[in-house]
Ligand SMILES: [Zn+2]
Ligand SMILES: [Zn+2]
């Protein structure tokens with residue numbers, strides 16, 4: 001901030017241009033009038049349904065995936081099926097009160113254009129753009145260095161030889177921008 005700039009007002013005191021004091025009071029009243037209805041609506045929507053969107057069976061303990069979308073409610077079978085190749089989704093199960101029980105997924109990664117009798121599966125850990133760690137099984141082949149196979153999976157390998165951990169390339173791009181635009185030191189990015 002420039003030394004000559006006046007101190008910024010508190011956000012609550014900011015008013016929209018042209019908004020009078022009485023307009024602001026009306027606006028505040030409208031928020032107060034609707035807030036309990038908003039809370040009830042939110043509660044009504046949890047869960048919004050007990051029917052799997054893919055097979056249409058009724059499920060008591062339905063699973064929801066926020067990353068798939070608001071209406072992404074699945075039975076166990078289809079939840080596991082649809083998420084096998086999706087690295088960073090964290091579906092959760094309804095426990096009778098709320099949706100908060102993590103749904104375990106057996107994730108499998110396979111290179112799109114390589115079939116070979118020498119292929120083998122290995123457990124790796126992947127870190128998403130929010131810094132969360134996920135475990136999955138990934139296929140590798142002696143035909144190429146495993147760090148390169150990580151790149152095929154859109155993951156940046158943690159080390160050049162025999163990596164076991166990879167970072168979502170979008171996460172690396174974000175760190176790159178933070179370094180270039182905000183001059184954030186590389187050491188700090190390890191703490192994100
Ligand atoms: Zn289903
Ligand atoms: Zn999902």
Ligand SMILES: [Zn+2]
Pocket residue numbers: 114115116117118119141142143144
């Ligand atoms: Zn091969």
